[in-house]
Amino acid sequence: MNAETMSSKHGLAAGLVPTRADWTIDQGWEHYSAQEHATWKTLFERQSRLLPGRACDEFVQGMRDLPIAADAIPDFRRLNDVLMQRTGWQVVAVPGLVPDEVFFEHLANRRFPSGHFIRKPHELDYLEEPDVFHDVFGHVPMLMNPAIADYIQAYGQGGLRAQKLGVLDKLARVYWYTVEFGLVQQKDGLRIYGAGIASSASETVFALDDASPNRVRFDLPRVMRTRYRIDDFQETYFVINHLDELLSLANIDFAPLYAQVQHQPEYAPGQVLPDDVVLTRGTGMYHDARRGGK
Ligand SMILES: [Fe+2]
Numbered sequence: 001m002n003a004e005t006m007s008s009k010h011g012l013a014a015g016l017v018p019t020r021a022d023w024t025i026d027q028g029w030e031h032y033s034a035q036e037h038a039t040w041k042t043l044f045e046r047q048s049r050l051l052p053g054r055a056c057d058e059f060v061q062g063m064r065d066l067p068i069a070a071d072a073i074p075d076f077r078r079l080n081d082v083l084m085q086r087t088g089w090q091v092v093a094v095p096g097l098v099p100d101e102v103f104f105e106h107l108a109n110r111r112f113p114s115g116h117f118i119r120k121p122h123e124l125d126y127l128e129e130p131d132v133f134h135d136v137f138g139h140v141p142m143l144m145n146p147a148i149a150d151y152i153q154a155y156g157q158g159g160l161r162a163q164k165l166g167v168l169d170k171l172a173r174v175y176w177y178t179v180e181f182g183l184v185q186q187k188d189g190l191r192i193y194g195a196g197i198a199s200s201a202s203e204t205v206f207a208l209d210d211a212s213p214n215r216v217r218f219d220l221p222r223v224m225r226t227r228y229r230i231d232d233f234q235e236t237y238f239v240i241n242h243l244d245e246l247l248s249l250a251n252i253d254f255a256p257l258y259a260q261v262q263h264q265p266e267y268a269p270g271q272v273l274p275d276d277v278v279l280t281r282g283t284g285m286y287h288d289a290r291r292g293g294k
Pocket of ligand 1: 130134139180196
């Protein structure tokens with residue numbers, strides 16, 4: 001998956017008319033074609049080859065416990081039987097991008113909106129909107145984990161507040177650098193827990209193995225001030241030491257932090273600061289080349 005996918009994740013898709021007030025639709029699992037199931041299988045098998053030794057233990061466990069397999073796009077009804085019982089979350093189908101407040105309202109009520117469609121077979125690495133592979137393969141295994149389950153619900157509640165305060169960009173960065181592109185230090189090394197990485201073959205390798213990006217210890221006010229790449233791999237990945245750190249984030253009152261960072265300068269995506277705890281100082285080669293070489 002290209003990072004561009006998430007650029008307007010919560011934005012309003014032009015021309016889409018919701019069928020219900022909360023924008024949900026029926027998944028219509030029976031209507032997927034053989035070709036669509038085959039695309040899922042291709043993506044599933046590609047990620048399944050890459051993720052052992054790269055995805056965090058909780059992702060692997062969540063995947064193991066869910067009715068998600070290579071042979072078919074998962075049926076949300078069957079997913080929800082397991083997910084509801086484990087963490088009280090459910091997956092709901094949406095036709096594509098939904099407005100911010102609709103997205104937050106779902107998360108605040110432990111409903112994860114998932115695109116019901118799947119990308120085209122000739123565009124396996126390009127997405128304009130999150131599809132069922134990104135949303136289900138990337139996000140749902142982590143929603144089986146109690147810490148992530150609480151954290152994402154708190155993000156939904158926080159999103160509704162941040163919107164009123166006009167500071168949504170600050171909060172969105174926290175989501176971006178954790179839920180979508182987060183890394184966690186585990187006993188055998190750095191591991192992926194962010195769905196944007198876990199659902200992307202190329203970023204799975206880039207985020208962990210490439211010399212180019214920075215890997216920096218997560219720090220909340222610092223992350224709030226850090227812009228991100230919406231059209232390419234991240235220049236910096238932020239690393240937590242344990243998923244339970246997200247639980248404490250879920251309980252922090254962000255309001256004083258917003259006030260603190262609101263008038264401070266922002267950081268560029270690839271910037272390394274004197275106070276950073278740097279795990280890997282990236283060469284920056286990849287993005288330099290993309291900018292025209294240096
Ligand atoms: Fe996502």
